[in-house]
Amino acid sequence: MAASTTPTPASVASSTGAKPGPKGPERMTGAQAIVRTLEDLGTDLVFGIPGGAVLPLYDAINRSETLRHVLTRHEQGAGHAAEGYALACGKVGVCIATSGPGATNLVTPIADANLDSVPLVAITGQVGSNLLGTDAFQEADIRGVTMPITKHNFIVTDPNKIPEAIAAAFHLASTGRPGPVLVDIPKDIQNATVEYSFPTKFYMPGYKPTTNPHNRQISAAVKLISEASRPVLYIGGGVVKADAHRELLEFAEFTGIPVVTTLMALGAFPDSHPQHMGMPGMHGTVPAVAAMQRSDLLIAIGARFDDRVTGDVDTFAPHAKAIHADVDPAEIGKIREVSVPIVGDAREVLLALTKTYQNSTKYPKPEIEEWTGYLSDLQDRFPRGWEPTEDGKLNxxxxxxxxxxxxxxxxxxxxxxxxxxxxxxxxxxxxxxxxxxxxxxxxxxxxxxxxxxxxxxxxxxxxxxxxxxxxxxxxxxxxxxxxxxxxxxxxxxxxxxxxxxxxxxxxxxxxxxxxxxxxxxxxxxxxxxxxxxxxxxxxxxxxxxxxxxxxxxxxxxxxxxxxxxxxxxxVGEDAQVWPMISGGASNEEIQYALGLRPLFDENESAAEEPATIHETVEETED
Missing domain, CATH: 3.40.50.970 (Thiamin diphosphate (ThDP)-binding fold, Pyr/PP domains)
Structure with a gap:
């Protein structure tokens, strides 16, 4: 791991989708330096609500000719709006709040962004430096409050460090595993005069995310895939965050391996594609749950083995080995034992897998015709469906x-x-x-x-x-x-x-x-x-x-x-979501409830008529 990071303005801009900032110092207030840094990072829009501790910043925002501010009606709304912005376009979302209750109202969207890996920068005002720790009006230790739910956070006590802190926050939020970063800036620091220049370096000890996977791990993964008879691609939201949907489609079509996409990955692989089994887990499709439960190899890309997918971990995919690729090494092996761990960006991992496979004469594509036929039969037998409500109200x-x-x-x-x-x-x-x-x-x-x-x-x-x-x-x-x-x-x-x-x-x-x-x-x-x-x-x-x-x-x-x-x-109040596996229960429950035939049992014919998920589960309950 590197002890420090010393990027150029161009490299910072590249990691955040920004344009390089101007060269040479300018005299301005700390608040103006916040706005200028945001502008130089390519930010065009921020969401927030003003208050006493951010009045200098809002004065500077109102004088900006390029930065648009959207005045929300609640700080939680500002945070979620910044999340929606980031998820829709892939850039860093920015929200602003004042000190005390303004800052604490951002806690929910920050926690949300942390769990869903959303690149978010929250800028909060703080009471004056001389008042810190005195329980002053609207003082809250927002840095301490958000420490467990941010990728990193700062409190800026030197006005000359403002550009560095904002640029570092953008870099941290948007690289490696994306996530929220908070920058807390006391009011007197915003009012101070600084010599502004876009930062050419910032100090981040130990932060050097791995994006390119190791060739040895890729080769080991290809070997396992070629030997599998029931593999499944288990795709998580990391594929969307990495803009790796094209690479996923190429690898899936090259190998013919069935695909399941988690709730956070819907759209990463086309629903209409014949290899797509749907969403797995508690409310997943029958083919998706069966694909994972009865697989002999899980190829997890950008997924974290969430409890809503796995159910009871001990009975989840009990006969499957696992390849787990994730840009966050802390996720690998956290929930499920892994045969081949791969640390890297989802796009780079999929590119490497495809290239290695295409250039290999040693490892053939897996022979999975029987497996894909079985899953195709489940798709025919268990299409999505619903029954009219008994009270005649809308479904x-x-x-x-x-x-x-x-x-x-x-x-x-x-x-x-x-x-x-x-x-x-x-x-x-x-x-x-x-x-x-x-x-x-x-x-x-x-x-x-x-x-x-x-x-x-x-x-x-x-x-x-x-x-x-x-x-x-x-x-x-x-x-x-x-x-x-x-x-x-x-x-x-x-x-x-x-x-x-x-x-x-x-x-x-x-x-x-x-x-x-x-x-x-x-x-x-x-x-x-x-x-x-x-x-x-x-x-x-x-x-x-x-x-x-x-x-x-x-x-x-x-x-x-x-x-x-x-x-x-x-709509009617009694409409329910089917199928449903209760929290912490085994995914095998859906198999038993729906009476699925044993894998590859040629002596048992498929159902004569397709049964909807709703019909079959209700029959089982009765």
């Missing part, structure tokens, strides 16, 4: 099928957390990377609306839809005002079942229908009335209660591009 799945068919795979879809998130993952067709944004690791309610705003800010020519639940929507819908006033005409589809849906589902299945504190409104009422509320915040709004109204409402929303649009879809 959430039906709404999302209509949405996907009408809008198509070029749009960006942003989900909140809960049932609607899983239905969106299951029933929207994803063909492209960076078109599916959601809170995976933290499971943050209230993520969708501000993240959609940020995605629209990053990609103004893209159609952006937030898929939200009525519970999530009530946490951060104030950011619709931001979207309306700042000119971000996002669309919001609220799947409104009047309940905290996923919690209610667990209460139905595991708590004897003891619905404790999950009802959000009375069935016959619209309190709150999302149509009136959205209109009050400057949006167009539509309520949909019948099947015939679904498509016209979606089409009407697409015609309106001068303000946000909210569609309030009223």
């Amino acid at each position: 959430p799945q039906q709404i999302l099928e209509h949405l996907s068919a009408e809008i198509g795979p070029e749009a960006i879809y942003v989900a909140g957390v809960g049932q609607h998130q899983m239905w969106a993952a299951q029933f929207i067709d994803f063909e492209n990377p960076r078109t599916w944004l959601n809170s995976g690791g933290a499971g943050t309610m209230g993520y969708a609306v501000p993240a959609a705003l940020g995605a629209k800010a990053a990609m103004p020519d893209k159609e952006v839809w937030a898929i939200d639940g009525d519970g999530c929507f009530q946490m951060t819908n104030q950011e619709l005002t931001t979207a309306a006033l700042e000119g971000f005409p996002i669309k919001v589809a609220v799947i409104n079942n009047g309940n905290l849906g996923m919690v209610r589902q667990w209460q139905t299945l595991f708590y004897e229908r003891n619905y404790s504190n999950t009802k959000l409104r009375e069935e016959a009422s619209y309190v709150p009335d999302f149509v009136k509320l959205s209109e009050a915040m400057g949006c167009e709004s539509i309520r949909v209660t019948t099947e015939e109204e679904i498509l016209p409402a979606i089409q009407r929303a697409r015609e309106i591009n001068d303000r946000p649009v909210v569609i309030d879809f009223i």
Whole structure:
């Protein structure tokens, strides 16, 4: 590991997507130096809310001719908007907050970005240096608070170190495993005078991420792959972060190996591709779960063996060896024993695997015709599906099928957390990377609306839809005002079942229908009335209660591009997400519940008629 990093302005710019800054010192305030460094790093937009400890910075922002500031209605909204911006375009997202409660309101999006590897820089104001540690008005040790949930953080006590700290934060956030970095700057440091020049070096002891995999590990992986009879590519969000979707497609098609994509990787491999088995895990497809459980080789690229994928680790893919490639060496072997560890960027790993395989005369492609035939049979037998509700109310799945068919795979879809998130993952067709944004690791309610705003800010020519639940929507819908006033005409589809849906589902299945504190409104009422509320915040709004109204409402929303649009879809409260493996249970449960035939049992014929996941699980429960 290197003791220090001494990049040139060009190398810093390259790692962050920025243009090199000017040469030579200029006299300015520390606050102006923050803005100038952001500009020199190529930042065009930041999200935030002013307050006493960042007034010098906001004075400088208002004088900038190139840096746009988006005034959100809550600091949490600023953080999630910066996440949505970063995920949609791949650049570093930036959010700003004042000291004390302003800074602590950023904790949730920072934690979210940390778990989902989002390149985020949070800049917070702090009380004056002479007041630190005195419990001064709006003082909070935000550096200490966020230490466990940031990739790194700084407090700047020397105004001349501001450019270095900001540039280093961008470099850390965007290289290696992406993540959040916080820079805390006292008010007096912002007011001080500095000699500004873009930093040519910064000191980061021990930080030198490995991006190029070791040839020996690549060769060992190719050997294992060639010997496998039931391999599966287990693809995580790291493939999206590394922009490695083309390399994944090339390697998958070259080898013919089936692919599963986690919740964070949807769009990294086309849903329509015959080798795609779908999403694995708790609410995954039958072919994806079976592909992993019955494989003899897991090829994990940019995935972290999350508990929502593995279930009970001891019974997860019990007969499979594992190749695990990740840019973060701490993830490799953390959950599952690994036969071949590969440290490196997902794109570089896939390139190396393909090149080694193509140039090898020693290792043939794996012979997997029987394996792919078995999985293809599962795809035919267990297509996605849903049953009409008993109360005659709208099916959430039906709404999302209509949405996907009408809008198509070029749009960006942003989900909140809960049932609607899983239905969106299951029933929207994803063909492209960076078109599916959601809170995976933290499971943050209230993520969708501000993240959609940020995605629209990053990609103004893209159609952006937030898929939200009525519970999530009530946490951060104030950011619709931001979207309306700042000119971000996002669309919001609220799947409104009047309940905290996923919690209610667990209460139905595991708590004897003891619905404790999950009802959000009375069935016959619209309190709150999302149509009136959205209109009050400057949006167009539509309520949909019948099947015939679904498509016209979606089409009407697409015609309106001068303000946000909210569609309030009223659905039944008892719709559930299927399939479902309970938390911590074995993935084998889905195999037993669905009565899957033994692997390669030629004496047992497939089902005569395809059975939907919903039908089969309900039959098993009965």
